[in-house]
Amino acid sequence: MGAQPYYGPDFGLLQSQDPEIAQVLLDELDRERDGLQLIASENFTSPAVLAALGSTLTNKYAEGYPGRRYYGGCEVVDRAEQLAIERARRLFGAEHANVQPHSGATANLAAYAALLQPGDTMLAMALPHGGHLTHGSKVNFSGRWFDVVSYGVRRDSELIDYDEVRDLALRHQPKLIVCGATAYPRLIDYGAFRGIADEVGAWLLADVAHPIGLMAGGAIPSAVPYADVVTFTTHKALRGPRGGAILCTGELARKIDRAVFPFIQGGPLMHVVAAKAVAFAEALRPEFAGYTRRVVANAQTLTDALAAEGMRPVSGGTDTHLALIDLRDVGVSGAEAERRCAEAGITLNRNVIPYDPEPAAVTSGIRVGTPCVTTQGMGPQELKEVGTLLTLAVRHPGSAAEVRERVSALLAIHRPYLSEY
Secondary structure, three states, X not given: OOOOOOOOOXXXXXXXXXXXXXXXXXXXXXXXXXXXXXXXXXXXXXHHHHHHHOOHXXXXXXXXXXXXXOOOXXXXXXXXXXXXXXXXXXXXXXXXXXXXXXXXXXXXXXXXXXXXXXXOEEEEEOHHHOOOHXXXXXXXXXXXXXXXXXXXXXXXXXXXXXXXXXXXXXHHOOOEEEEOOOOOOOOOOHHHHHHHHHHHOOEEEEEOOOOHHXXXXXXXXXXXXXXXXXXXXXXXXXXXXXXXXXXXXXXXXXXXXXXXXXXXXXXXXXXXXXXXXXXXXXXXXXXXXXXXXXXHHHHHHHHHHXXXXXXXXXXXXXOOXXXXXEOOOOOOOHHHHHHHHHXXXXXXXEEOOOOOOOOOOOXXXXXXXXXXXXXXXXXXXXXXXXXXXHHHHHHOHHHHHHHHHHHHHHHHHOOOOOOOO
């Protein structure tokens, strides 16, 4: 019998060579298995994605693009990147894809570099209303380099006010309009944004880092037919490796590629590019569409369960994978709720709500998401129980031990990495 081909990762070797780091890996797996993971921006990748991440592709410098590298020996990694590009284009129906950005933030930086000059005006969603740091926050490069005009949500409905967006666009004549959010639970009308952008002659950028997986599965409408540029991450509902990517029209392909390399990045992370290709292939399978529909159904079930316990969902509910919960009627801050849930084996994050009277370090709300628990095989019945447990943990901190015991019972059946998903 011939020798087995060398692959690379060898946990036994890591344990003997660096037991401290090996223990970190084991402890993180235990953490993921021993608690409910409700962070909206996280998921559990497939073992196939993990295998690509731990491969010898990490060794290769590959500055440039397939067939146009600045290093020799790229003929193998070229195949990985070309597969990732072709699969991304097919998955999203895009004219062009760049799979090299290291993160969503660098994808946005590249998009801005392709479309703007420092000092140009852009219109984007305000961070306290659900936007992102890279949409113009003063502590971020976007807020320092560009003249940013911000739009938000209405006080009464907590929905995007498209009339306000149009009025601001007409008044300030931005060169770029950004739509997309990190803590907005409702569908975004990309067609309305397209109309406003056309009216003022602006580019339209859709940052869909959060809902891109749902778009891939057809659970919600896609931004791709409407936006000139679409930026996203691959590690949320899309269930891929940590990283970013950009889709754009053929007209902007060269500008986007040159903005990624050589303007903001050097060599791409080829093991991550290969893992992105794996994730895109997984998302092209029919079963992924069912997964994304279950993510949304689970989010709605969890939101309804929390609302029934007096924990008000911002905007009245959710159409996506996440919900934003206003805790002011409960009398508990977001930071305190996050701490109480952690003690009870539930991981989530505090989050500002629109017009929040509390600072970002405290907040009046929490954000919850269902990609992880759905990957683990949980359905509406389990999510009703999750809603009950979350409410117990927040309202009754003395119940932490009881909640943790009931969390363990759920996870005894739905534990990550005991099967494919």
